[in-house]
Amino acid sequence: MFRKFVSSLAALVLLAGCSGGGSSANPTSTGEKIVKNLNLTEKMDAMDESQINGLFFFEDGAVKSSSLYLANDQTADVVGVFEAENMDSVKECVRTYLETTKLQNQNYNPEEVFKIDNAVIDDNGKTLILVVCDDLESAKKEVKSALGK
Amino acid sequence: MKKLMILCMGAVLLCGCSAPEKQEDPDATPEPVTYACRYIDKYDYNQPAGFSDMVSDDWYDTALFAGDSRMGSIALYGTHENAQVEYVTSLNLMRIGNMPVDGRDDGKTLMDILEETDKENIYLLFGINEIRNPNFDAFGEKLQEIVDMLMKDHPTRSIYLILSYHPDKIDGLPEPRLTEHLNNLNTTISEIAKKSHVYFVNPDDGLDDEAGTVIDEYVWDGLHFNVPGARAFEEYLGYHVVRREKYVQEICE
Numbered sequence: 001m002f003r004k005f006v007s008s009l010a011a012l013v014l015l016a017g018c019s020g021g022g023s024s025a026n027p028t029s030t031g032e033k034i035v036k037n038l039n040l041t042e043k044m045d046a047m048d049e050s051q052i053n054g055l056f057f058f059e060d061g062a063v064k065s066s067s068l069y070l071a072n073d074q075t076a077d078v079v080g081v082f083e084a085e086n087m088d089s090v091k092e093c094v095r096t097y098l099e100t101t102k103l104q105n106q107n108y109n110p111e112e113v114f115k116i117d118n119a120v121i122d123d124n125g126k127t128l129i130l131v132v133c134d135d136l137e138s139a140k141k142e143v144k145s146a147l148g149k
Numbered sequence: 150m151k152k153l154m155i156l157c158m159g160a161v162l163l164c165g166c167s168a169p170e171k172q173e174d175p176d177a178t179p180e181p182v183t184y185a186c187r188y189i190d191k192y193d194y195n196q197p198a199g200f201s202d203m204v205s206d207d208w209y210d211t212a213l214f215a216g217d218s219r220m221g222s223i224a225l226y227g228t229h230e231n232a233q234v235e236y237v238t239s240l241n242l243m244r245i246g247n248m249p250v251d252g253r254d255d256g257k258t259l260m261d262i263l264e265e266t267d268k269e270n271i272y273l274l275f276g277i278n279e280i281r282n283p284n285f286d287a288f289g290e291k292l293q294e295i296v297d298m299l300m301k302d303h304p305t306r307s308i309y310l311i312l313s314y315h316p317d318k319i320d321g322l323p324e325p326r327l328t329e330h331l332n333n334l335n336t337t338i339s340e341i342a343k344k345s346h347v348y349f350v351n352p353d354d355g356l357d358d359e360a361g362t363v364i365d366e367y368v369w370d371g372l373h374f375n376v377p378g379a380r381a382f383e384e385y386l387g388y389h390v391v392r393r394e395k396y397v398q399e400i401c402e
Contacts, residue, residue, distance in 0.1 A: 045247045050287060050291075054287025054288065054290075057282065070247055072247050074238065100321070103281070103320050105239070108238050109239070
């Protein structure tokens, strides 16, 4: 009886581990960590939920939880971590955000356009991370590590 | 016996209730008559501010003009040096507490300036950087929050929400979507004005050509005012100041 129970439990644990996509990172701590590791703490401010919705226009229920940091200067730097319920919808909103930001910056801050064009966007099926910053190589590494890749 | 006691109590109570007779003193000075007073505001907040006499230069001592890069034209080419003009290029209202104001080295945001100001006449021009948004719900909520904050300790202050004039073009938003988005944006703004009893001004009334877009000679890129445009905009605002005393009456009864 005990053996059966243990083997059932082991099977459950294994199944849970195999469920689609990677692990979902906690958006708040992940965002904080990326900002810190990219040495952006001084120039980034955390946004609240209403600001995130007013910038990304996610569909209702598309995002479970999120965190967003934006530059407190005129640059387009951004670190966003979005735990998705509907990944396709989240990707679409992130793309629209980048397109709009690019259109605005090409008039006012054309030097930001390269960064926006080369934004780091990656996901593991559950969590999507967006980074726009100067050090794109470090950003790629940080994002991969945060997504458990 | 019980009946008698009840009758006595009734008589005592009745005596206690009768008002003592007032002895009028013919030499006494009469008590001043007090009136209940209230303010009646007859201004129609459903309408944009109408044309009136141009304000004097002193009036600009009390004025703060705040907004996005379009307000920058007043900062650059305006003729009233006593007016305070603060703007943020590329400002999205979601970032009003996050982006630094142009031309300042103290790192203050527009939200800092608005929270600190004691100006009596405040003009707000926002929304053009949000014009591609699918809706203006979040924008409206933020603008409402700002208006509420400005009114909180200054109920008699005059706030003017400036509607977005129709630019010649906006990249990535061709017609007729541009017009549709502008209508939605300006409806959001004017609804806030009506609800909060603050004024709104509609520069399209005075700065547009026959095509319904801003006069070509007033803008250098289809959106931002050049020198003649900034002067015309400044003049338009100066001729559309609401004289509160004309509409608000104190009624005492």
